[in-house]
Amino acid sequence: MSQQRTPVVVREVRQETGDIKSFFLTGVDGAVLPPFKPGDHIDIELQEGTVRQYSLCNGPLETDAYHISVKKEAASRGGSRILHENVKEGDVLHISPPRTNFPLTTEATRHIFIAGGIGITPILSMLRHLQHENRPCELHYFTRTEPDTPFRGELKASLQSALHTGLDAERTKEQLANILSSRTDGSHLFFCGPAPFMSAIRALASSLGWPEDSVHYEYFSPPDTAATATVDTPFQVYLAKSQCTFDVPAGKTILEVLRAGKIPAESSCERGTCGACVVKVLEGTPEHRDSFLSDFQKKSGKKIALCVSRSQSPLLTIDL
Numbered sequence: 001m002s003q004q005r006t007p008v009v010v011r012e013v014r015q016e017t018g019d020i021k022s023f024f025l026t027g028v029d030g031a032v033l034p035p036f037k038p039g040d041h042i043d044i045e046l047q048e049g050t051v052r053q054y055s056l057c058n059g060p061l062e063t064d065a066y067h068i069s070v071k072k073e074a075a076s077r078g079g080s081r082i083l084h085e086n087v088k089e090g091d092v093l094h095i096s097p098p099r100t101n102f103p104l105t106t107e108a109t110r111h112i113f114i115a116g117g118i119g120i121t122p123i124l125s126m127l128r129h130l131q132h133e134n135r136p137c138e139l140h141y142f143t144r145t146e147p148d149t150p151f152r153g154e155l156k157a158s159l160q161s162a163l164h165t166g167l168d169a170e171r172t173k174e175q176l177a178n179i180l181s182s183r184t185d186g187s188h189l190f191f192c193g194p195a196p197f198m199s200a201i202r203a204l205a206s207s208l209g210w211p212e213d214s215v216h217y218e219y220f221s222p223p224d225t226a227a228t229a230t231v232d233t234p235f236q237v238y239l240a241k242s243q244c245t246f247d248v249p250a251g252k253t254i255l256e257v258l259r260a261g262k263i264p265a266e267s268s269c270e271r272g273t274c275g276a277c278v279v280k281v282l283e284g285t286p287e288h289r290d291s292f293l294s295d296f297q298k299k300s301g302k303k304i305a306l307c308v309s310r311s312q313s314p315l316l317t318i319d320l
Contacts, residue, residue, distance in 0.1 A: 005094035016150035025066040038129040040098035052079030055121040059128030071118040102218035109186030111137040116193025195223040219291040235311040255306040272308035284316035
């Protein structure tokens with residue numbers, strides 16, 4: 001289901017690296033853009049009905065435009081390819097209001113950020129915000145080469161930033177272990193990057209005793225485990241508010257079945273990464289296949305991502 005969209009003008013397109021471009025979006029005819037928070041992202045409607053989510057890189061003083069940076073992916077499903085090849089300065093795009101799946105916590109006494117590649121985008125907004133407020137934080141940024149490192153001038157000038165370039169998988173894991181082993185009370189960890197990189201950090205944080213509520217992350221693409229879940233089993237889903245039941249067969253998602261039944265349901269990425277389609281579970285046991293909900297949320301069984309997850313129980317009751 002589509003949200004309300006706002007037209008914006010592409011004020012500037014900037015080549016950051018060989019495969020990363022920044023886009024600066026302003027309100028049409030000087031319209032004021034809605035406020036945003038560190039970690040927020042926007043949905044952008046592109047051609048052929050394609051909708052993609054991109055994190056805002058903005059700092060707290062950059063309120064005249066939304067700044068997104070996009071890597072052109074070799075296996076692009078359309079979003080990054082369209083932006084890199086078709087979108088130019090002066091074009092009008094339609095976007096959602098900013099929202100967050102990756103909020104910056106206020107209770108942390110120290111923020112530790114780890115980014116890999118294009119995963120720097122939401123982290124950069126958080127770092128800029130905390131630096132503006134003179135709050136303790138540190139960034140560890142892993143990239144393949146220096147020319148592949150966007151914002152390297154700004155980050156090199158920051159005393160809170162450490163750039164780790166050209167490390168192989170084993171050296172990367174060693175460096176991550178060094179970073180995570182030095183946790184102090186009140187520290188919170190935030191990380192974003194390629195799925196294998198994320199999985200390694202999650203495993204290390206768990207093995208080194210980081211409390212679950214101090215570990216925060218955002219996936220841009222599903223981890224391998226989300227794509228190789230167990231074999232589909234048919235089940236029924238009951239909508240408590242609508243008071244109707246639908247059969248969910250193997251090979252169909254809850255979201256697809258609800259759409260076929262003309263039931264409005266919010267969605268966006270449809271890969272289990274953005275959280276737009278997450279709803280409350282009132283009865284039954286979800287079979288989680290998303291990468292949005294935390295391990296704690298999955299264990300509680302109180303929420304489900306309609307776009308990818310299924311049910312372990314014959315009947316699942318949800319708050320729709």
